Amino acid sequence: MLGLLEIFVLVLTLALSFIIFVPLTGVLVRFRANYNPKGLQLDSEGNAQPHTGPVITSYFAMFKRVYQIEGWSGLYKGLMPTLLSTLFVTAIILLFMDTPSPSHGKYVAPNTSILGTLFYSILMMLLSLPTSVITYRSITTPLRLPYLNPAKSLRVLLTPTERRKPWILYLTPGLLAASVLHILIVVLFLGPIRRLLVPPLETGAFEKISFWRLGVYIVVMIAATIVLSPLEVVAVRLALQRNHASADYNSISQEINADADEQEAEFAGNEEDVIGLRSETDPYLGLLDCGKRMIDEEGVFSLYRAWWITLLGVLGSVASAI
Incomplete structure (x- = not known):
């Protein structure tokens, strides 16, 4: 069991990580999600139409645009699903995993065999995938979502089919x-290479590197x-x-219900959307179709x-390897 000091340090660390990383992650998601086709698009009648969405060419330009249109509240979109998913995963680690001090990261697995690390990473990914989807959508939606009304937020973020069948x-x-x-790339390829080229060293053995x-x-x-990338x-x-x-689901009623749910929410920006979505x-x-279409369009x-x-993420593992 954790002592009071360990719990305080854990809570403080999580709070600081939310304050710093939630805005940075939100900008990253929007920058990568922004749809910016090179050529003309066709309307419903087959006529060519120029793309009218925002053209953002850098991460920092996206940061500036989010702040200008939606302010600080826009930068902290996705805070609640991030908080809930982090607390859920942290609780699982503390209760069921032999990891005394879990860290905030995507693939932070216990020090075990390659197969054990692979199993752990896939399990944690499966547990966090639905919350990741909800987090990404809450970040990119142009609507203002209530912090303390998850039911209303889910009606906006998920289609009726997804709410009816969450496993979809x-x-x-x-x-x-x-x-x-x-x-697979991180665990089966980068992991063994790390153990081969940069084996863990004892404290004070820096000169042996x-x-x-x-x-x-x-x-x-x-x-x-x-x-x-x-x-x-x-x-x-x-x-x-x-x-x-x-x-086996009525698509027409689904669209009507979805529109009604979205009309109840207010827009987060005053004049325009931060990004354009496909x-x-x-x-x-x-997977392959998405990559091919992104290259073509x-x-x-756009893939980078x-x-x-x-x-920076993969190089950060260099510091933890020595």
């Missing part, structure tokens, strides 16, 4: 594949960004793609939005 979130085309592939191996490891981490960008796009009516009438069909660099954040 796991069947969102390509989303589970992108998440699992990310884990092989700097040429450390250099090779850093180069490998940089190369891994080429694969991991597109997976993270695609995962954001797919998580925002809502699952509409199934074959039309749900022409959804991505899966928005250019290959804020790639340097992915790079």
Whole structure:
């Protein structure tokens, strides 16, 4: 059991991480989600129409735009689902995992075998995937969501089909594949390379570090960004793609109910939306289809939005490896 001091430190650490990382994560999600096609789009009658959404070319430009349109409340969109999901995962770790001091991160697994780490990472991903979907959607919605009314928020963020069948979130085309592939690369490829090139050292043994191996490891981490960054960008796009009516559900009534729920909410911005989202009438069909369409419609660099954040994440593991 944790003592009072450990609980206080844990709460303080989580609070500081929310204050700092919720706005940064929200800007990242919006930057990667913003739909910015290169060419003309076709309307319902087949006529070419220029794209009218915002053109944001950098992470910091997106930060400025969010603040200008929605203010501080816009920067802290997604706070409540992030808080609830973090508390839920932390409670599971404290109660069921042999991890005395859980850290805030995506794949922070106990020090165990490769298969044990893989099982742990996939389990935590499956537990957190629905809350990740809700968090991403709460960040990107142009509507103002109440902090203390989760039922109303879920009516806006989820389609009637998703509320009726919550497990359908796991069947969102390509989303589970992108998440699992990310884990496989991190655990089965980067993990063994880390153990081989930068084995854990005892305290005070800094002089024993092989700097040429450390250099090779850093180069490998940089190369891994080429694969991991597109997976993270695609995962954001797919998580925002809502699952509409199934074959045994009335699609017309679903659309009416969804519109009624959204009309009850106020817009967070005064004049315009922060980002533009791709039309749900022409959804991505899966992981590869999403990547291909992003390249065709928005250019290959759309897959590398804020790639340097992915790079900082993988390089951060260098410090924890020594």
